Amino acid sequence: MYRVLTQDGARDLTAAELAAEPPSATGPSPAADLPAATALPATALHPLEDPDAPSATDAGDVRWAWDDTNRRYPNLLRAGERVARAHDLRLGRMILRHAPWARSTEVATAPPDNWDTLAPAPLTGVDAAEDALFSWGQPEPPALDVVRELRQQLAAVASSERPGPLRLLLAAESAGALVAAEMHHAGLPWRADVHDRILTEMVGPRPALGARPVRLEELADQVRTALDAPTLNPDSLPALHRALQNAGLPVRTTSKWELLEVDHPVVPPLVEYKRLARLLSANGWGWLDAWVRDGRFRAEYVVGGVVTGRWATSGGGALQLPKSVRGAVVADPGWVFVVADAAQLEPRVLAGLSQDVRMAAAGRGADLYQGIVDTGAVATREHAKIGMLGALYGGTTGVSAQVRPRLAAAFPDAFAHVEQAARTGERGEAVHTHLGRGSPVPGTDWRAAQGEAFGDEATQDDQSKARAATRAWGRFTRNFVVQGTAAEWALCWLASLRRRLWDLPTGDRCAAPEPLADRPHLVFFLHDEVIVHTPAMLAPAVVEAVRAAAAEAGTLLFGSFPISFPLSVTTVTAYGDAA
């Protein structure tokens, strides 16, 4: 049963009704020509195709369908309502527009409309929780026919070349949107006093606005002395570069790695200055003032914000929290964090993607890189790691290039898969993830450069630039299939974990006025890592749920293929203490 949120309110429709000819026909519906059986009712989905399948505690099997989770769900959460399942039509449209398996469907071929340009509402959009319960709070988007779009998307999935994976992808993406809204609602516990103490220990007390903290001023003075440049402002890159040149340092740029190759008394204080200045500008007192309220940091997640399907964030830099300030993330009294991250996620995903049984076998233990060493393919764990990362990213130099032939011989299926993705990209064609998310194709500039490189008046320079652009796009598509499929694994992990956390027996706690934040709940997600905030007593059950969810994610993507996804899990009171 779909609960479709239209501008007139919520309306319940069965999948069969959605697959039938729409009453207000503005032309033939693509769904009309489909046999009814091709549009599976939501209730008939095998649980393994649906990571947020209804659980024992869900009211029925309702799946909300709405234009934009960000626009609709936060107000439900404020009203104390938790939604079990959703179909986010904005996200669904983005995926189906570019999914190669749905290339010939109406959703993919129709001219652009308002759905294509619909920007997600900010999670922190509505300033007031004071909004009337059913005024949805934010300005209405342009006219959108929600029922029609849902019909078209369901029909597109059903008539696509691979309905099962695409259906899972849309369900997982939408579940991700629910998680993002819930994490924003609950917030990441953040102790401003601890953060302040960390900063003070590193740079001295908070200075007046615009002034440097004492430690930074000391380091700046040491830099000026070492370079004999008494008025140097080390924050000015051109000035710093000139001063380094004048002092005779052979550096091309002012970057840290280049400085570290030079032996000169200015290097230690300058590198330390840059480290602390960076921390202070990105996550100093200003950040604290702007982003932490009432003991919580509320990240603005952007689900599907990266082309590969990874999440992005806007504002606050939630996906770049430096390790040095993670000590300020402290659980509430009586509560703890369960911090879990997936070990070597991307190579494991590649093993599953390419059905490489040898690589899967190397990943049988907790450490895939050590497993590779144990096969005898390479001598050290470091070589295994650098070699695998090189294969995923398209590295062509150094150790990565050296060990590449040996790894390629040991794991031919995995290496052939990424090579194939690179070749496809170099031809300017799209690749796709395991569940069917399509990559963008290169723009007109890229194609023009390719064409001109073979023209009559092509110079050497034109040709080498074109070759470089070709290879760069190949590296992008090579990585896309792995990074994108890893993102899909992570979405399934999140969706499964979210359902399992809700199903945990919590005694009387869940009767509390805040249905989400008074029980174990997700508070942070970082590509292959999650944090659950939980009453300490329930931590062991949460650890079990996190592991079970990882196993389920592996099965959802790769069925019975024997690739495992081990986690490293710790239970801590401060994020900074996690391994």
Added chain:
DNA sequence: GATTATAGCGCG
């Protein structure tokens, strides 16, 4: 004076 571009570095 307001904008866009770049270098550099934080995260995976």
Added chain:
DNA sequence: AAAGCGCGCTATAATC
């Protein structure tokens, strides 16, 4: 050591 992929954010420079 970075490199080879994907991001966001800041301060400063460059440009309008």
